[in-house]
Amino acid sequence: MGKWYQEGAVYQIYPRSFKDGNGDGIGDLIGIIEKLDYIKSLGVKTIWLSPVYKSPLFDFGYDISDYYDIHEDYGTLDDFKKLIDEVHKRDMKLIMDLVVNHTSNEHYWFKEACKSKDNKYHDFYLWKDKPNNWTSLFGGKAWTYNERTNEYYLHLFAKEQPDLNWENPEVRNEVKKILRYWLDLGVDGFRCDVINLISKTPGLPNGKPKIALVGSEHYLNGPNVHKYLQEIKEEVFVHYDSFTVGECIFLKPEIALTYIENEKELNMVFQFDHMAADNFLKWFIRKFSTVRLKKALTKWQYKINGRGWNTLYFENHDQPRSVTRFGNENYHYESATMLATYLYFQQGTPFIYQGQEIGMTNAHFTKLEQYKDIETFNIYKIGRKFFSHKNMMRRIKKMSRDNARTPMQWDNSDFAGFSNKEPWIEVNPNHKEINVERDLEKSNSIIKYYRKILGLRKEYQTIIYGSYKEYYPNKKNYICYERVGENDKFLIICNFSEKTKKLKAPFNLEGFKLLLTNYNNEDNLLKPYEARVYYKEG
Ligand code: TEU
Ligand code: CA
Numbered sequence: 001m002g003k004w005y006q007e008g009a010v011y012q013i014y015p016r017s018f019k020d021g022n023g024d025g026i027g028d029l030i031g032i033i034e035k036l037d038y039i040k041s042l043g044v045k046t047i048w049l050s051p052v053y054k055s056p057l058f059d060f061g062y063d064i065s066d067y068y069d070i071h072e073d074y075g076t077l078d079d080f081k082k083l084i085d086e087v088h089k090r091d092m093k094l095i096m097d098l099v100v101n102h103t104s105n106e107h108y109w110f111k112e113a114c115k116s117k118d119n120k121y122h123d124f125y126l127w128k129d130k131p132n133n134w135t136s137l138f139g140g141k142a143w144t145y146n147e148r149t150n151e152y153y154l155h156l157f158a159k160e161q162p163d164l165n166w167e168n169p170e171v172r173n174e175v176k177k178i179l180r181y182w183l184d185l186g187v188d189g190f191r192c193d194v195i196n197l198i199s200k201t202p203g204l205p206n207g208k209p210k211i212a213l214v215g216s217e218h219y220l221n222g223p224n225v226h227k228y229l230q231e232i233k234e235e236v237f238v239h240y241d242s243f244t245v246g247e248c249i250f251l252k253p254e255i256a257l258t259y260i261e262n263e264k265e266l267n268m269v270f271q272f273d274h275m276a277a278d279n280f281l282k283w284f285i286r287k288f289s290t291v292r293l294k295k296a297l298t299k300w301q302y303k304i305n306g307r308g309w310n311t312l313y314f315e316n317h318d319q320p321r322s323v324t325r326f327g328n329e330n331y332h333y334e335s336a337t338m339l340a341t342y343l344y345f346q347q348g349t350p351f352i353y354q355g356q357e358i359g360m361t362n363a364h365f366t367k368l369e370q371y372k373d374i375e376t377f378n379i380y381k382i383g384r385k386f387f388s389h390k391n392m393m394r395r396i397k398k399m400s401r402d403n404a405r406t407p408m409q410w411d412n413s414d415f416a417g418f419s420n421k422e423p424w425i426e427v428n429p430n431h432k433e434i435n436v437e438r439d440l441e442k443s444n445s446i447i448k449y450y451r452k453i454l455g456l457r458k459e460y461q462t463i464i465y466g467s468y469k470e471y472y473p474n475k476k477n478y479i480c481y482e483r484v485g486e487n488d489k490f491l492i493i494c495n496f497s498e499k500t501k502k503l504k505a506p507f508n509l510e511g512f513k514l515l516l517t518n519y520n521n522e523d524n525l526l527k528p529y530e531a532r533v534y535y536k537e538g
Contacts, residue, residue: 008045020419029075043454058160063104093188134215189242229265253303310348334529341531495526
């Protein structure tokens with residue numbers, strides 16, 4: 001018992017938007033170093049950095065052109081070494097983002113590969129004389145023409161992100177080299193970007209016709225994915241005290257276990273079921289349903305616990321802000337803390353995305369020019385063939401990834417304490433009220449509530465390892481579940497709405513004490529977004 005990556009929480013940093021240390025309007029590594037004490041004060045164990053490698057930034061770093069160097073916007077390799085050092089000094093860990101399903105089209109390998117069919121690097125990528133019918137996850141066709149070889153190359157994301165050919169053992173050897181390089185520098189693990197897409201059906205046949213994701217049956221958890229991941233595990237990861245969390249899209253728990261049972265390939269995965277509680281395939285918005293959200297999360301608790309390890313997240317750099325999406329901006333403190341209570345008393349490693357701990361909200365941009373994200377622009381362009389400008393702007397406002405990418409709100413100054421220069425993406429005007437400095441002055445501090453939760457997770461092993469059982473799964477806007485250990489028991493009850501609700505518990509609460517709550521209220525009525533954690537020994 002006692003693995004650091006199971007017991008400790010992770011804080012995700014989107015470097016471009018976290019803290020600008022040199023005044024150019026872009027977040028960077030020295031900015032992160034300035035804020036390490038703050039991160040430590042939350043009680044997290046690990047920091048996950050979204051990509052900081054060299055990149056032309058078409059997808060803000062998820063398109064890497066040099067795996068061995070740092071983008072100049074973010075600093076130098078020396079800054080990075082200093083960062084690892086400072087993180088370790090504070091008894092924390094640092095993991096990086098590993099993006100190896102694809103490279104940037106400006107990577108040396110791809111530039112070479114495009115030159116001729118017999119170039120050494122040609123076989124590093126996936127080519128066809130005539131494109132098949134696969135579509136890109138960012139919308140549109142997954143193939144782009146290369147004149148010099150008179151072929152098309154595959155890109156499951158933007159055309160600037162050509163997919164690597166993992167069938168080629170040289171590609172896999174390059175990936176192992178990259179991993180060893182960073183692990184030897186002291187990095188403690190990786191978040192592996194879309195790792196369940198790396199193996200494609202040989203021959204790249206046509207997919208079944210569908211409205212989206214055409215071809216996905218030929219690359220989701222493809223034929224050799226386990227072979228590749230085991231190879232990397234055995235040749236690289238077994239030699240380091242590190243961990244991997246794989247981002248796996250369109251994943252079912254049964255398939256997840258093929259990656260994580262006994263931690264044989266990956267230590268844990270990110271799944272997306274609960275991210276569909278308010279949409280269908282992201283851009284088809286539907287009314288948020290608490291029952292749908294509960295069903296998704298409960299399914300993963302029941303099917304994974306005991307055989308694998310869950311991740312607990314509501315936010316990341318690809319998702320809208322959870323207070324806006326699942327909570328209520330009018331009950332800002334209450335819904336932000338309720339969501340944290342609901343999520344982080346479950347079994348799994350907590351992931352907190354920068355700004356979530358102060359309840360940062362969606363950007364509420366009104367003009368297309370305010371957005372910076374390539375996926376948002378792609379979807380707008382495609383969507384406009386079917387929908388009006390107004391209709392598309394409504395979808396984007398709700399779902400764009402830029403909702404999560406506005407600068408971190410540190411204080412109420414002009415650029416929110418993120419920078420003293422106009423940032424690369426607009427600061428949310430609500431930083432006047434919602435910011436770290438102000439939050440910490442308030443009696444209703446969301447940060448302090450997060451600290452309490454993470455503190456309790458350190459104090460009580462039952463929150464980490466106890467069994468999970470949900471009550472009233474079909475009751476709307478109501479959360480009730482228990483965590484049971486050998487010597488104690490927790491009961492979590494939340495009112496997931498702005499209406500006052502009668503407290504309903506599955507058993508008599510005599511002998512339980514109220515260990516954590518976002519109100520000061522012990523009667524039988526739950527106020528809007530009230531959350532209670534009851535505790536009993538024995
Ligand atoms: O995202 C994978 C992914 O498919 C989605 O989460 C994506 O953001 C989009 O919403 C699909 O509709 C990962 C990274 O997290 C993301 O930032 C990258 O853009 C993407 O891979 C490509 O590397
Ligand atoms: Ca900077």
